[in-house]
Amino acid sequence: MGMYQRIFVALDGGPTQEAVARRAAYIAQHNNAALLFGHVIDSVPYEANGIDFAALCTEGRENIERELASVLAEVRADDQIPSVDLSVHAGRITDTLLESQIEPFNPDLVVCGARGLSNIKYALVGSVSTFLIRNIDCDVLVVKPEEGDE
Template sequence: MAFGYKRIFAALDGASTQRAVMERAIALAEEEHAELTFGHVIDSVPYEASGVDFELLCNEGKIRIETDLADLLEKARNNADIPSVQLIVRAGRITDTLQKQLIEPTEPDLVICGERGLSNIKYVFVGSVSTYLIRNVRCDVLVVKQD
């Protein structure tokens, strides 16, 4: 059953659901014959006062993802039913960077993200990226639950 998605964005966060997010994104992109973008944001807050080279940090983060998830990236890139696959890594404040630098420029019809499973206390103080996306992006959002 096709939903008419032409561009799918999958948010990678390094959490336990990351592989499941990628697998779901690949399956949906294949079924929909949709372009697929994987995006990851490196939280800049811990580094802001240290003068870190964010470009280098992003390059290292991209290499780490390319290495750790090589099998899934290869599966997506070699799938004839997925017209294009890209991986973008940026540094910044997570929700703002995710929305403005990764999601909005790719204009997806569907955003896929994972559930981090924050404790109630952490949720009150830092919120949830998935909740932020559901409330703020202008397309469908699929949240992949933890096991």
């Protein structure tokens, strides 16, 4: 049995998203671990508009399925990975990520990307990776952007 059995992959739609997905896939394959890819659409900009969040989540899921088509096809076909799922929710990012995706899945590893925010942006908006490191009880792997990803 591998070190990790349940791996949650936090997708942000950014330039490191594919690298994050591929790293998680590699770890899952070598640990025979289940994979849950998760994405949260930030609801804050839309809260006053009365937007259809279900439609927004459906569109978000379709975008991820398209953007990560090759990675998702590989992991879904891999006998070493017992299950693969994709979860898209709308809400306040850190709360929704934790309460609607990570906690119910109960992973022993979370893989996320580092966006490389400037010090000013970091001070204003914070960092999801820092939030995860500080607020969940399992291992967190932060995948840094490679040259050319940004």
